Amino acid sequence: MANTKMxxxxxxxxxxxxxxxxxxxxxxxxxxxxxxxxxxRITDGLQKDFGEERVIDTPLAESGIVGxxxxxxxxxxxxxxxxxxxxxxxPAYDQIVTQLAKMHARALGKVKLPVVVRIPxxxxxxxxxxxxxxxxxxxxxxxxxxxxxxxxxxxxxWMMQQAIASDDPVIxxxxxxxxxxxxxVDTEAIPGPLHGAVIAREGTDLTLAAYxxxxxxxxxxxxxxxxxxxxxxxxxxxxxxxxxxxxxQASVERTRRLVVVHEAPVFLGTGSEIAARITxxxxxxxxxxxxxxxxxxxxxxxxxxxxxxxxxxxxVLDAVDRALAY
Amino acid sequence: xxxxSTAARSKPRxxxxxxxxxxxxxxxxxxxxxxxxxQLLTPEGERVEHPDYSLDLTPDELRGLYRDMVLTRRFxxxxxxxxxxxxxxxxxxxxxxxxxxIGSGRALRDDDYVFxxxxxxxxxxxxxxxxxxxxxxxxxxxxxxWDPYSNNFHLYTIVIGSQALHAxxxxxxxxKDGADSAVIAYFGDGASSQGDVAEAFTFSAVYNAPVVFxxxxxxxxxxxxxxxxxxxPIYQRAAGFGFPGVRVDGNDVLAVLAVTRAALERARAGEGxxxxxxxxxxxxxxxxxxxxxxYRKDAEREEWEAKDPILRLRTYLxxxxxxxxxxxxxxxxxxxALALRVREAIRTMPDPDTMAIFENVYADGHALVDEExxxxxxxxxxxxxxxxx
Numbered sequence: 238m239a240n241t242k243m244x245x246x247x248x249x250x251x252x253x254x255x256x257x258x259x260x261x262x263x264x265x266x267x268x269x270x271x272x273x274x275x276x277x278r279i280t281d282g283l284q285k286d287f288g289e290e291r292v293i294d295t296p297l298a299e300s301g302i303v304g305x306x307x308x309x310x311x312x313x314x315x316x317x318x319x320x321x322x323x324x325x326x327x328p329a330y331d332q333i334v335t336q337l338a339k340m341h342a343r344a345l346g347k348v349k350l351p352v353v354v355r356i357p358x359x360x361x362x363x364x365x366x367x368x369x370x371x372x373x374x375x376x377x378x379x380x381x382x383x384x385x386x387x388x389x390x391x392x393x394x395w396m397m398q399q400a401i402a403s404d405d406p407v408i409x410x411x412x413x414x415x416x417x418x419x420x421x422v423d424t425e426a427i428p429g430p431l432h433g434a435v436i437a438r439e440g441t442d443l444t445l446a447a448y449x450x451x452x453x454x455x456x457x458x459x460x461x462x463x464x465x466x467x468x469x470x471x472x473x474x475x476x477x478x479x480x481x482x483x484x485x486q487a488s489v490e491r492t493r494r495l496v497v498v499h500e501a502p503v504f505l506g507t508g509s510e511i512a513a514r515i516t517x518x519x520x521x522x523x524x525x526x527x528x529x530x531x532x533x534x535x536x537x538x539x540x541x542x543x544x545x546x547x548x549x550x551x552x553v554l555d556a557v558d559r560a561l562a563y
Numbered sequence: 564x565x566x567x568s569t570a571a572r573s574k575p576r577x578x579x580x581x582x583x584x585x586x587x588x589x590x591x592x593x594x595x596x597x598x599x600x601x602q603l604l605t606p607e608g609e610r611v612e613h614p615d616y617s618l619d620l621t622p623d624e625l626r627g628l629y630r631d632m633v634l635t636r637r638f639x640x641x642x643x644x645x646x647x648x649x650x651x652x653x654x655x656x657x658x659x660x661x662x663x664x665i666g667s668g669r670a671l672r673d674d675d676y677v678f679x680x681x682x683x684x685x686x687x688x689x690x691x692x693x694x695x696x697x698x699x700x701x702x703x704x705x706x707x708x709w710d711p712y713s714n715n716f717h718l719y720t721i722v723i724g725s726q727a728l729h730a731x732x733x734x735x736x737x738x739k740d741g742a743d744s745a746v747i748a749y750f751g752d753g754a755s756s757q758g759d760v761a762e763a764f765t766f767s768a769v770y771n772a773p774v775v776f777x778x779x780x781x782x783x784x785x786x787x788x789x790x791x792x793x794x795x796p797i798y799q800r801a802a803g804f805g806f807p808g809v810r811v812d813g814n815d816v817l818a819v820l821a822v823t824r825a826a827l828e829r830a831r832a833g834e835g836x837x838x839x840x841x842x843x844x845x846x847x848x849x850x851x852x853x854x855x856x857x858y859r860k861d862a863e864r865e866e867w868e869a870k871d872p873i874l875r876l877r878t879y880l881x882x883x884x885x886x887x888x889x890x891x892x893x894x895x896x897x898x899x900a901l902a903l904r905v906r907e908a909i910r911t912m913p914d915p916d917t918m919a920i921f922e923n924v925y926a927d928g929h930a931l932v933d934e935e936x937x938x939x940x941x942x943x944x945x946x947x948x949x950x951x952x
Contacts, residue, residue: 290739296769301728301762308732311717312740332759335722336729343718345708346923380924380932404926432930479930 240423246416248390249279251424252397253317257287260315263401265292266302267319267355276321277357277416299329303354307336310350317401323358324367330375337406338381349404353397358386359450359500360547361414363540370537371501376408377478377510384477385431386410388452390420392475395428403431410477412450432476434484440470443494443560446485446511448474451498451548458553469557477507485511486518493524494560498548503531525563528556599796600810600842603817606870608878616821622885628669628816629880630894632661632873635685637898638694641905642684642701646851650909651701655682659814659846662872663779665689666819667747667841670827674715674744676737678730681719682779683749690716694901695908704915724750724757727776731763734772734830745830746774747823753784755800756792764804764836773830775823776801776838779813781845786858798840806836813843814872844870917943 243251256263265280265287271294274281284292295302299320306316320326326333333354340350360369377384383405387393393411400407429435437452438459445455452473459469472488474480489495495515497508512527530548538546601613620628639657646654657664660682668689671677679686687697692714699705700719707718720726730748737744754760755778767774778797782789793800801808807829811822819841826837844867848855880886921936 296762296765298762298765300759301731301766304725304728304759304762305732305735305766308729308734309736310732311711311729312733312736314736314739328758331722332725332728336720336725339706340718341926342923343706343708344711344923345705346926347708347710347712348718349926383925383929405929481930483930 239425240421242419242421243390244417244419245387245390245393245411246277246279248394248420248422249397249411250281250283251422252394253280253283254286255424256317256398256401257283257291260401262313262315263291264309264314264316265319266295266306266316267293268295268297268302268321270294270319275319277413279355279357279411279416280319299325299327300332303329303332303337303352306352307332307340307350310352311348315351315353315401317353317355319355321357322364322368323356323370323372326354326356326372329354333376333382333406333408334379338379341405342381350406351401351404352406353400353403353409354406355409355411357413357416358410359412359414360537360543361450363543365540366537369540369543371410371499371532373408373410373477373499374501374506377507382406382408382478383432384408384410385475386412386449386477387475388412388415388437388447388449388473390418391422391426392473394422394424395426396431396475399428399431410449415450415453418453432479432481434472434474434476434481436470436484436488437473438469438471440468440492442468442492443496443557444470444472444485444488444492445496445498445553445557446472446474446488447498448477448507450500454549455498455553458550458557461550462554462557467557467561480507480511480514482511482514482518485515489515489519490522493522495523495527496530496553496556496560497527498530498553498556499532500547501532502534503529504534506531525560528560530556600812601818601822602812602815603821604815604875604879606814606875608875608882610817610879613818613821616818616825618817618821620817625876625880625885626890628665628820629873629876629886630897631665631669631685631688632816632876633894634898634901635661635665635688636873637902638688638905639684641902642698643847643851645698645906645909646701651698651851652703653701653850653852655701655850656847657682657684659844659867659872660779660781661685662816662876663813663819663841663843666816667777667823667839670820670823671747672744672827674742675827676715676717676730676733676744676746678717678726678733678746678748679719680723680726680749680751680754681721682751683719686749687716690714692716694905695912698905698909699912702909702912704912724754724759724763726750727754727757727760727763728766730774730776731767731770731772734767734774735770737773738770738833743831744773745827746772747777747827748774749777749779751778751784752780752782752789752792752797753787754778755797764801764806764838767836768804768806771833771835773833774836775826775830776836777823778838778840779843780840781813781843783845783849783855783859785849785853786855788859796840798838801836801838806838808838808840810840810842813841814867814870814875816872816876843872
């Protein structure tokens with residue numbers, strides 16, 4: 238299996254399998270990750286092949302999952318924990334913010350916490366409350382954590398490998414509505430850096446910067462814009478902490494316009510930080526203010542409204558129109 | 564290891580034969596008539612026996628426990644004084660809890676691992692952590708900073724109860740490794756209300772983790788008495804999680820040692836967690852910022868003074884003829900020397916370099932930290948230019 242087409246969910250599964258095979262210290266922990274294979278089947282078959290000692294069904298307590306993962310990391314293990322849904326991470330938020338993020342600094346570098354916290358996030362699957370949120374800014378804001386989100390199957394495979402290999406805690410946001418999108422995965426490729434952005438589509442008139450589920454939306458918007466004679470560049474940021482500002486800057490210096498797109502609420506979101514920093518870095522290159530497209534300052538709506546709430550092709554193109562009108 | 568901290572710590576036992584566990588915890592549940600509080604040394608210094616817990620110590624070991632408690636109290640008093648003199652920003656005194664900490668600390672083997680709160684100065688002493696290392700965070704030059712692996716003594720944890728989960732996870736790792744070490748998690752009566760402590764009970768019970776939960780019930784969580792935390796005695800909570808709980812006289816160093824040893828042996832034998840509630844008293848304030856006169860009566864403190872952990876062991880040692888005036892005078896001199904060493908270490912403890920702000924944020928580095936470090940260095944350098952005319 239060198240180059241295979243598979244859904245993102247399968248790519249994540251293969252990546253976890255590879256990690257379990259190659260490093261005996263890697264553990265999988267979470268609710269229903271064993272026999273069931275996780276509610277999204279990301280850990281399907283892993284407990285059967287690696288046993289209950291390495292693929293651990295935990296009690297239904299998120300703080301307990303992350304807190305015990307910290308303890309196991311202190312003992313030399315590399316736990317990969319699953320939070321079942323974005324909206325259920327908050328009982329673990331205290332452990333993540335006060336312990337996981339800060340213990341390395343507290344110990345003046347004498348302990349390392351190579352813990353990966355996997356969070357299926359974002360909307361678009363018609364779910365009930367607490368199953369469609371995008372809380373990445375709440376984690377990216379915390380020094381000591383790294384936050385990433387793949388947009389495609391290949392990145393899902395490789396970024397998971399790199400996150401597990403990282404000696405820092407990584408919050409790994411999985412775009413759940415893209416779990417079933419297929420893509421080529423080359424398991425013998427040489428991946429780029431975990432926190433580096435990549436150009437998903439080249440363009441000259443404006444840069445769309447996105448990560449996770451919105452990369453596909455932006456690519457669709459760029460294809461639609463091309464029909465109208467507009468050339469949009471799509472930058473897949475891949476990492477929300479650190480953000481690859483150099484890559485955004487390089488793109489914006491060419492296109493002179495930037496629209497940042499994410500599902501998370503715009504207010505104090507990743508896009509706000511990008512807008513501020515790119516304005517500082519590219520003030521004389523910009524032909525328009527940096528615009529943001531994202532969620533509203535309102536609770537994630539009931540599923541019947543999520544198509545209107547979520548940024549889609551039209552909302553992205555509306556922002557593109559506004560940016561190009563300056 | 565510090566020079567002072569030389570009292571006998573049990574060596575790791577790699578026994579090939581079948582391990583025998585202390586029968587105490589299991590017997591207890593069958594005998595409701597037994598006294599609730601395990602005690603081997605009364606406040607009057609009388610050695611008493613307990614049906615489930617026995618202890619046979621040599622004179623050297625008994626003197627060692629006394630010495631540990633005296634030196635710990637002296638160190639603690641010195642730290643309080645240093646705070647009053649402005650050398651420390653804050654101090655969390657352990658005054659009154661010496662027996663709970665020394666008794667449990669001396670029950671540990673070198674390969675056992677400790678997860679403390681921020682008040683376990685006596686346990687740190689037993690682990691051989693240099694006392695001056697504990698003062699860095701209270702002075703504000705670091706947030707801990709000692710190497711937890713060098714003494715198997717984790718960093719102080721300030722968020723209440725968080726470390727109970729770390730201890731449980733660490734113990735799960737110990738079990739995975741097939742090691743026969745045990746893990747001990749310290750926390751207080753206030754922390755017993757925290758969800759993390761309840762979750763640690765759940766996880767440790769479900770996975771049968773080799774961990775001892777050592778709750779020092781010092782009767783006060785800042786201003787709130789224990790009855791504001793629990794309707795049942797804290798040790799009884801363990802039953803609901805499916806493992807034994809035991810209440811020990813936390814001012815009786817012998818009983819604490821015996822009970823903790825039994826709990827650790829039980830963990831090592833693969834029998835899972837135990838909750839030890841050491842019933843003790845916080846003689847001082849919560850921290851140097853606290854004023855206990857606002858919420859508790861002097862009479863209560865006086866009542867507990869009569870149960871002082873150090874005094875009762877001294878009474879016993881003198882009565883048995885195990886210490887004499889020369890030995891006690893020698894210990895006084897040792898205490899003075901320790902206090903002096905601590906005082907000098909604090910007064911010469913350097914402030915960290917400003918750029919330490921950016922150090923150890925990440926193990927593998929982070930572009931934003933690098934950028935901000937460079938910008939701040941440049942900003943600071945601009946002042947240096949001005950000062951240099």
